Amino acid sequence: xxxxxxxxxxxxxxxxxxxxxxxxxxxxxxxxxxxxxxxxxxxxxxxxxxxxxxxxxxxxxxxxxxxxxxxxxxxxxxxxxxxxxxxxxxxxxxxxxxxxxxxxxxxxxxxxxxxxxxxxxxxxxxxxxxxxxxxxxxxxxxxxxxxxxxxxxxxxxxxxxxxxxxxxxxxxxxxxxxxxxxxxxxxxxxxxxxxxxxxxxxxxxxxxxxxxxxxxxxxxxxx
Amino acid sequence: xxxxxxxxxxxxxxxxxxxxxxxxxxxxxxxxxxxxxxxxxxxxxxxxxxxxxxxxxxxxxxxxxxxxxxxxxxxxxxxxxxxxxxxxxxxxxxxxxxxxxxxxxxxxxxxxxxxxxxxxxxxxxxxxxxxxxxxxxxxxxxxxxxxxxxxxxxxxxxxxxxxxxxxxxxxxxxxxxxxxxxxxxxxxxxxxxxxxxxxxxxxxxxxxxxxxxxxxxxxxxxxxxxxxxxxxxxxxxxxxxxxxxxxxxxxxxxxxxxxxxxxxxxxxxxxxxxxxxxxxxxxxxxxxxxxxxxxxxxxxxxxxxxxxxxxxxxxxxxxxxxxxxxxxxxxxxxxxxxxxxxxxxxxxxxxxxxxxxxxxxxxxxxxxxxxxxxxxxxxxxxxxxxxxxxxxxxxxxxxxxxxxxxxxxxxxxxxxxxxxxxxxxxxxxxxxxxxxxxxxxxxxxxxx
Numbered sequence: 001x002x003x004x005x006x007x008x009x010x011x012x013x014x015x016x017x018x019x020x021x022x023x024x025x026x027x028x029x030x031x032x033x034x035x036x037x038x039x040x041x042x043x044x045x046x047x048x049x050x051x052x053x054x055x056x057x058x059x060x061x062x063x064x065x066x067x068x069x070x071x072x073x074x075x076x077x078x079x080x081x082x083x084x085x086x087x088x089x090x091x092x093x094x095x096x097x098x099x100x101x102x103x104x105x106x107x108x109x110x111x112x113x114x115x116x117x118x119x120x121x122x123x124x125x126x127x128x129x130x131x132x133x134x135x136x137x138x139x140x141x142x143x144x145x146x147x148x149x150x151x152x153x154x155x156x157x158x159x160x161x162x163x164x165x166x167x168x169x170x171x172x173x174x175x176x177x178x179x180x181x182x183x184x185x186x187x188x189x190x191x192x193x194x195x196x197x198x199x200x201x202x203x204x205x206x207x208x209x210x211x212x213x214x215x216x217x218x219x220x221x222x223x
Numbered sequence: 224x225x226x227x228x229x230x231x232x233x234x235x236x237x238x239x240x241x242x243x244x245x246x247x248x249x250x251x252x253x254x255x256x257x258x259x260x261x262x263x264x265x266x267x268x269x270x271x272x273x274x275x276x277x278x279x280x281x282x283x284x285x286x287x288x289x290x291x292x293x294x295x296x297x298x299x300x301x302x303x304x305x306x307x308x309x310x311x312x313x314x315x316x317x318x319x320x321x322x323x324x325x326x327x328x329x330x331x332x333x334x335x336x337x338x339x340x341x342x343x344x345x346x347x348x349x350x351x352x353x354x355x356x357x358x359x360x361x362x363x364x365x366x367x368x369x370x371x372x373x374x375x376x377x378x379x380x381x382x383x384x385x386x387x388x389x390x391x392x393x394x395x396x397x398x399x400x401x402x403x404x405x406x407x408x409x410x411x412x413x414x415x416x417x418x419x420x421x422x423x424x425x426x427x428x429x430x431x432x433x434x435x436x437x438x439x440x441x442x443x444x445x446x447x448x449x450x451x452x453x454x455x456x457x458x459x460x461x462x463x464x465x466x467x468x469x470x471x472x473x474x475x476x477x478x479x480x481x482x483x484x485x486x487x488x489x490x491x492x493x494x495x496x497x498x499x500x501x502x503x504x505x506x507x508x509x510x511x512x513x514x515x516x517x518x519x520x521x522x523x524x525x526x527x528x529x530x531x532x533x534x535x536x537x538x539x540x541x542x543x544x545x546x547x548x549x550x551x552x553x554x555x556x557x558x559x560x561x562x563x564x565x566x567x568x569x570x571x572x573x574x575x576x577x578x579x580x581x582x583x584x585x586x587x588x589x590x591x592x593x594x595x596x597x598x599x600x601x602x603x604x605x606x607x608x609x610x611x612x613x614x615x616x617x618x619x620x621x622x623x624x625x626x627x628x629x630x631x632x633x634x635x636x637x638x639x640x641x642x643x644x645x646x647x648x649x650x651x652x653x654x655x656x657x658x659x660x661x662x663x664x665x666x667x668x669x670x671x
Contacts, residue, residue, distance in 0.1 A: 009467055015474045053459075080466040081459055081510065088523070102470035102503060104477065104496075154538045180539050184571050185504060187578050187639070193543045216493070 001046040001116055002026045006036040006062065007078065008054055012101075016049065019105040020112075033057030037065050045073050047112050052079040052090070060093045067094035074115040078103070087183065106217035110169040128163040131223035133202060133210055135159060144202055154179065155198050162211065162221040171218035195219060232401035236394025243390070244383055251379035255372055262368040263348075267330070270350050274361040277307070278354040286317070286355065293318040293359070304367065306338060306347065308360040317357060324360045328352055338362075345369065404433050408440065418518045420448040451517065458510055465506065473499050508638040512623065515568070515645040526561035527569060529594050529601065536573045536592065540581070548586035551577065555594040562601055562669045564650050572646045575639045576605040576665055584609030584662075601669040608662040617656040 003020055007013040008031040020027045028045075030036040033054035040048060040062075048066075052059035063075050076097040077090045087098045097111050126137045132145045140156055142149045151159065158179050162170060172191045176182040180190070195211070203209045212220050227233060277296065281289040289309060296307040297320035308319030316322065323339040325331065328351045335344035349362035407425060414422035423444060424437040473496065480492040537553035544551035562569075573592060580590045588609045595602045612620060619625050621644040625637055647654045647667055657664040 009470075011471050011474060012467075015478070080462045085514065085523075100507070101466045102473040102499060104473070180535060181567075182539070182570065182574065183567055184574070185507075186539075186574060188540070188543050188581055189546070190539050190543055193546050194539075197542060216496075 001112075002044070003028070003047050003049060003112065004036065004040055004043075004045045005029045005049045006033065006054060006059070007031065007049070007051045009051075012051075012078075015105065016108065019109065023109055031055070033059065033062045037062050040066055040073065041069050041071055047115050048073055048075045049108070049112065050075055050077055050095075052077055052081070052086075060089065063090075063094045076108075076111055076115060078108075104217065106169065106214075107171045107173065110171045110174060110218060113168045114165055114170070114174065128160065130163055130166050130221055131208070131210060132206075133163075135163060142202070144206060147205075149201050151198075151201065155194065155201070158194060158198055159202065159221075162219065165221070167220065167222045169214055169218045169220050174218070227395070227398050227402065230398045230402050230405075233394045233398035236390055236397055240387065240390025240394065243386055247379065247383050247386065251376065254379075255375055258375055259368070259372055262371060266348050266363050266365075266368065267350075270348060270361050270363055273305075273307075274350050274352065274359065277361065278352070278359060281355065286357065289355070289357070290318040303340065303344065304364045306349075306360070306362045306364075308358075309354075310358050310360075312353075312356065312358060319360070324349070324351060324358070328358075335364075401433070404437075408433075408437060412440075415444060418521050420444070420451055454513075455517075458513060462506075462510060466503075469499060469503060505638065508642060509623070512638065512642050512645045515642070515649050518649060521649060523565055524563045525565075527564045527566045528559070528561050529569065529603070530555050530559055532566060532569050532573060533592065533594055535570060536577060539574070540577050544581060544590060547581060549581060549584065550589045551581075551592070552589070553592045556596045559594055559596055559601060560671070562650070564669075568646045568649065572643055572667070573603070573605075575643050579639055580605060580607045580609070580663070588662075597668075599671055601671070603667040603669070604664060606659050606662060606664040608659060611658060611661055611663045612656060614658070620656070621654075 003025050005013055005016050005020075005027060007016065007029065010031075013029045013031070017027045017029050028039070030039060031054075034056035036050070036054075037057060048063075050059045050062060054062065057065070059077060059079075063077075066073070066075070074096045075094065076099060077095045078099055078101060079086060079090070080101050090098050096115055099108055099111060128135050128137065133142075134144070135142045135156070137160065140153075142151050142156065142159065158175065161175065161178050173185070175191050176186070182190075195213075199209075199211050203211055208223070210221055210223060212222070214220060273296070277289065277292055280292065293307045293309040296305070297318065300306070300320060303320055306319070306321050308321055308324050309317040310319070310324070311317060321338045321340060323337065325333055325337045331349050331351070332346055333349060334342070334346050336342055338347060344364065344366070346365045347362045348365065349360055351358060351360040353359075404427075411422050411424045423441050426434050426437045426441065476492045476495050476499070480489050480496075483489060483492070533553050533555050537551075541551050541553070577590065577592055580588070584590070584607050588607050590605070590607045592605050593603070595604070620640050623638060623641045625641075644654060650669060652667050652669045654665065654667045657666065
């Protein structure tokens with residue numbers, strides 16, 4: 001993927017750039033909002049990573065400018081402020097996702113991967129399949145190796161989200177936001193509990209595990 | 224209309240109008256009195272003149288001429304607004320246009336009946352005197368002067384009526400204008416109350432008391448919003464200045480642990496990372512509380528279904544409780560009315576209450592979260608049968624960073640309940656901690 005990182009803190013920018021290069025992406029870094037707006041309108045990027053506080057032009061105005069110029073590239077905001085309204089403001093200005101500093105690179109990578117455009121066919125499918133695990137979105141049913149598995153509604157949503165991101169890392173906060181619509185950090189093990197319950201249903205009775213835990217970063221569903 | 228009648232400008236107009244009216248009535252009465260006195264004097268002079276003309280023109284023995292004169296005078300007043308009578312001392316009529324006169328002499332005021340006239344003719348002013356051995360009476364009816372007084376009174380009454388109408392019209396006009404200006408102020412203050420600190424009152428060019436007050440309010444709002452903006456800026460700056468180094472620290476640790484690969488170092492670095500996460504969580508919670516308390520979020524309130532919030536809480540936490548060998552029961556009345564609020568914050572409110580109970584009670588504890596429709600409020604209750612909180616501690620648990628003696632060793636930032644209180648107050652609700660005998664009962668009332 002081709003990424004543009006707009007960040008004025010040199011160490012953060014370097015760190016992010018190295019991380020993405022290691023993950024096999026092409027990265028441009030810019031420190032000034034005005035320059036970034038010009039650069040992003042002229043060239044095609046897959047995802048923009050934009051700090052909200054920037055010299056020249058702040059992140060919100062940068063994204064508003066892009067959207068006004070009909071540049072629809074997915075944008076993820078980085079910010080120091082995890083204010084109640086800041087996320088809403090960011091999304092209203094045309095941002096697609098939001099990440100609060102300090103963040104782990106794995107979290108940023110997971111979110112960027114999830115944001116990158118996927119082939120449209122994937123979203124219209126009514127049956128999702130990973131190895132021998134299968135869910136039917138219209139009948140809300142789940143089976144593995146031909147064996148029916150009963151899932152509670154929230155377990156189904158959780159599994160659906162994991163399957164749509166097959167092979168990608170999905171972090172704990174991403175799950176909290178997308179599955180439970182929780183935009184705060186619970187002090188109890190909500191995600192861990194539900195993952196272990198789901199795992200007991202879809203993995204335990206079978207030989208090969210599909211739902212993997214990645215230490216310090218999140219979960220991934222793959223064969 | 225009711226509010227218009229109660230408005231200050233209208234009341235002032237009515238008071239001023241009433242004062243003007245009372246002054247008019249008093250002035251009118253005085254004027255009528257003066258007119259009556261003046262008219263009476265003029266009448267007396269006219270009567271005296273006529274009396275003198277008739278009396279002095281004829282000497283003794285000219286009785287026939289005098290009779291002619293009185294007869295011609297009387298003939299000139301056929302409707303008896305003037306009366307002229309000449310009679311002998313024994314009462315025999317010689318000439319005149321009435322048949323009787325009262326006894327006595329000099330000036331007198333008598334009713335028409337005493338002159339043998341109809342009662343409706345009113346009263347007469349008379350002068351009776353001896354002229355050449357006969358009695359001469361000259362008099363004038365009050366009818367004319369009564370007409371003048373009635374005319375004067377009528378004019379005053381009309382003027383009063385016109386003033387009343389004008390006062391009512393002006394009062395309404397001024398009240399309408401005043402109301403527009405006052406409701407402009409009220410509207411602005413309401414917007415400010417909702418958190419829109421940039422709202423200002425439109426000040427006209429008149430520089431009257433309302434404009435003066437508006438300017439002062441605007442100046443106060445300028446200062447207020449400058450302070451709030453300053454605070455916001457400070458918190459953003461603090462956030463930026465503290466979080467950037469925190470971020471770099473996290474980067475360093477992450478890079479080091481990636482490079483090291485060795486177990487002991489990785490373990491230590493992992494601990495350091497989680498410490499940073501903890502610092503960050505506390506910091507975020509503090510900022511969040513400050514922002515909620517600033518009230519800006521109220522602008523985003525919409526009717527929110529509390530049942531769907533509770534359903535998601537049940538969804539997320541029933542299994543967590545089970546895992547910790549506790550029981551969580553979430554219940555709500557059917558058909559709960561929606562409350563004006565912010566779904567995200569209400570979710571966090573419920574989550575914090577439930578997590579608080581989950582973390583501070585031992586295995587085997589029963590926790591319940593219920594929403595009930597009371598008479599005048601929606602009541603949200605989170606109760607447990609755990610150890611509870613001592614009464615002396617109950618008011619302090621809402622303080623920022625306060626942690627009870629028992630909970631100092633358990634994880635948590637000491638901000639969960641402060642955040643709960645901030646959210647409760649943002650929604651205009653109240654929160655009380657009670658003894659659940661045993662356990663803790665937290666009740667939040669959302670008034671309707």
